[in-house]
Amino acid sequence: MHKHQPPRTRAARALAPLAAIALLAGCSFIPSHERPAAPVPQAYAQPGSEMPTTAKAAADIDWKEYFTDPRLQTLLGIALENNRDLRVAMLNVEQARAQFQIQRANQYPTVNAIASGTRQPKTSGDGYSNLYQAGVGISAWEMDFFGRIAALKEQALAQYLATAEARKSAQISLVAAVASGWLTLMADEELLDISRRTLQTREESVKLTRLRLEHGVSSELDSHQAESLAQAARATYAQQLRQRQLDENALALLLGQSLPDAVRASLPSSRLADAAPMQPLPPGLPSDLLERRPDIRQAEQMLIGANANIGAARAAFFPRIALTAQVGSVSSELSGLFKSGSWAFSLAPQLALPIFDAGRNQAGLEAAQAGRQIAVAQYEKSIQVAFREVSDALAGQATLQQQSEAQRAQVQADSKRLQLSDLRYRNGVASYLDLLDAQRSLFATEQALVLTRLQQLQNQVTLYKVLGGGWTEATAATRS
The missing domain is CATH 1.20.1600.10 (Outer membrane efflux proteins (OEP))
Known part of the structure; x- marks a missing residue:
């Protein structure tokens, strides 16, 4: 039944969670002075x-x-x-x-330039494989919803x-x-x-x-x-x-x-x-x-x-949401970095909700x-x-x-x-x-x-x- 909905309706449903997050982002628990x-x-x-x-x-x-x-x-x-x-x-x-x-x-998020090279044994046990990465990334940026x-x-x-x-x-x-x-x-x-x-x-x-x-x-x-x-x-x-x-x-x-x-x-x-x-x-x-x-x-x-x-x-007392993201080039050869088809990205949001802290937050x-x-x-x-x-x-x-x-x-x-x-x-x-x-x-x-x-x-x-x-x-x- 959903496939017959107009594009605007589907877009509105997709944006609804984002709107809720935007409302939460304006939340403040500071007592009025x-x-x-x-x-x-x-x-x-x-x-x-x-x-x-x-x-x-x-x-x-x-x-x-x-x-x-x-x-x-x-x-x-x-x-x-x-x-x-x-x-x-x-x-x-x-x-x-x-x-x-x-x-x-x-x-605000901290954006860092990232470059790394890894050499490790192949899973087959025959020789070694190389992995080179270069790009930019955001590390554990806390999205301050609360x-x-x-x-x-x-x-x-x-x-x-x-x-x-x-x-x-x-x-x-x-x-x-x-x-x-x-x-x-x-x-x-x-x-x-x-x-x-x-x-x-x-x-x-x-x-x-x-x-x-x-x-x-x-x-x-x-x-x-x-x-x-x-x-x-x-x-x-x-x-x-x-x-x-x-x-x-x-x-x-x-x-x-x-x-x-x-x-x-x-x-x-x-x-x-x-x-x-x-x-x-x-x-x-x-x-x-x-x-x-x-x-x-x-x-x-x-x-x-x-x-x-x-x-x-x-x-x-409320959840903390952190975001780690990276975009750049990945290649098994150093000369292959930044070539067509080597681009990749990763996005890793993380939510931490306090359940038991022995009364620390209280x-x-x-x-x-x-x-x-x-x-x-x-x-x-x-x-x-x-x-x-x-x-x-x-x-x-x-x-x-x-x-x-x-x-x-x-x-x-x-x-x-x-x-x-x-x-x-x-x-x-x-x-x-x-x-x-x-x-x-x-x-x-x-x-x-x-x-x-x-x-x-x-x-x-x-x-x-x-x-x-x-x-x-x-x-x-x-x-x-």
Whole structure:
């Protein structure tokens, strides 16, 4: 009855299995990605008293616009070129891109040129026979009907994108670390200057008390107290010299080389109070961090990759169909290759259906599902960490200015107190202990003011970093 069917009907019946296979080829077991809800409040608890609402977002401000000190810009340029951690992060991106290309290539057959020659005894046992082959072939190409290879490709793509985000995060951290290190060196120079002046004053006080002791105006106790205070200042100065060198070494490691001579020569005259101002930054909303922070985008890509792993683990329960094929010339004589009538081909499809694997596929699926739950938790934690970092920076911005102003007033008061105490001591109205106490108090408050100024400036650097500043598309285009 079939032989009377029209040709179109017979062709349709022949193509039906192919159509079914084509439909299966579009099958995917990857769960749909849904971004988890951000486990943080809708707004920051302390937005700050001087927060601009129309200013440019930190993630849209190039580091050259935010850090306007030419010396710091020079250091940042050097670090972005030479820092080894950033170089490793960039190479990790290249490695992840290559891995993705390898995984993507698995979707396509690999065609190889094949040539072989075989010499073996004849079945009759009389002499030997030769067999020569030449052609092209496909070896065990898996036809991805159930999306296993496609899912692995998606996982490799997500890994590549996550690595690219990690590279951006590394640059943001590097920019902030170099800026903070530069400010620390400026503070070190200012502290050294305070200690140097204090040591000089106390050495003069030692000379004065010895002279007064020789003339019987002061006691030996006053002389020893002055000497003790001078030695304490000398010890502090030595400690700060050591710390300054350690801080310069740390900055040199970030730069990947030593500080330029011109930059180092300008440090002794640097003061934090004269540091180039940084523009105010709007904090925005916590939800903005999802798009602004590379580390959060990295965690989300890892979550997408974990979803793809589930798809690959599900596809492992279904048959795998592999195809091996070869076409070329076969001849018993080498000279007969490629002659008319020597052409041949072979086609060997293979289907493997899991029947018993001792629970391997089920365990693989469970591991992939657990991996996704881990990725969800890591993604949520990255949001919580980002929220806390921004909140901490905003809290510091709201209070450090007030602390700095109060300590500046305290320095002025202690400086006046020292002048009056010295005058009273020289006129015999006050004891030397009052003068020593005034000297110690002024030294401590001057140092505290420098450290608070440093903390205030570093807090501005931190706010820029935690809001996603330090990397822009324009900068990436320029560097590439």
